[in-house]
Amino acid sequence: MESLTDASLKALSLLVSGDAELWAIISISFGVSLQAILYTTPVALLTAYALAHFDFPGRRTLVSLFHTLLAVPAVVVGLTLYLILSRSGPFGDLKLLFTQTAMVLGQMALSFPILVAMGHSALQSADQRVWETAHTLGATPLRAMFTVMHEVRYGLFAAVIAAFGRIIAEVGCSMMVGGNILNYTRNITTAIALETSKGQFAQGIALGIVLLVLALVLNYSLSTLRHRLAMQA
């Protein structure tokens, strides 16, 4: 087993030298998570808007449900999706198990409640006068919705950043439905788990550095947005 110093030096060397395998893993990770966030965000924000804007029976129950789903472990989402996509499951014929599509679906399921819960909070904080002003000046309900969203955009960006941070760092779901196949479904977190189990830490540390840098960038972006939100208030 290599020492921590040796492993860290090797990790830096792998990152700097542009190691093909390492950068393929990073690219799969970003590709899958960006796709998941891109597909989920519009539907989740529409759901959040409906929950914040319309009064209908069961609305409060739905809001509570989305807050509860925030606490569901990634591995449980992975297990559920595994059962649905496995050969004997209802969608087994689609042969999606151990594909990037399955990983995207899993990350969509993980990010949806975060986007809805945080988006709902942001949209609920919007001043009622925004909607009334838009409407009275001739906006259609759809256009009024976009105006409201624009006015709370920092809160919505914060929701997207938080959801992206959660899905790119999850391991349970990707491992179960992706299968950790090299150059296909092996992403940053599943690669770290694998390399650690083999006692080879250099690649794991290099990927860990990438995740840490990403976490730093996301947190800095979030704090900047929170600052702008406070200024806006």
Place this chain on the structure above:
Amino acid sequence: MKPPLFLFRHVTKRFGDRVLLNIDEFAVSEGVCTLISGDNGAGKTTLLKIVSGLVKPDSAKVQVKDVEMSWAKARAKIQRSVVYLHQEPYMLDTSVERNVAYGLRLHKEPRASIYEKVAEALRWARLDHLAHRNARSLSGGEKQRVALTRARIVNPSVLALDEPTTNMDQQSRISTYQLIDELRNEGMAILVASHDQTGFTPIADHHFQLLSGKLIEVEPAFKRSRGTNITRLPG
């Protein structure tokens, strides 16, 4: 005499057991300024929002061009014709220029035409020097003028103003009276809900008091001489 743009009949609105509004008839006519006064919580804002199509009454009939229909059926027509201005107008988080352009951009006018109209409107409201400032950084009086300009530019038939001079200094109030008077002279129907009776009475053609849900005419309609020098009005 022209028929009213909208004639609201049997307007009722309850909050729980309390009957907030129970109005038999209320006319909104072209080029007429109507002042509605009343205590806090009397229902002035609710009435203006019903007339603007923003709040649904429990019951109401609306006569539009001699055709009577339910409020719900008339709502789209009302919303196309009436612009409601809040007591504290909401300023979109962008420049004064873009705030004023908002309504025109909704109607998909060509960009050049929009900004030409916006520049003209800002000159009218003497706000041209603030065109590129963020509208949220303006004073209360300036925000009210931006809101008036933003409403005027979409050329509504009716303007419903909720306490437009609250928290304003004397100069801003005079400026607001002048702009409202000009809008009425342009043919717009103006509805004002305000405690500021002294300032608006000389501009208003009708003055109603909202008392126990009913509209009571305070003084008969009078013909005001156009061109009243508002700067001499007491504040």
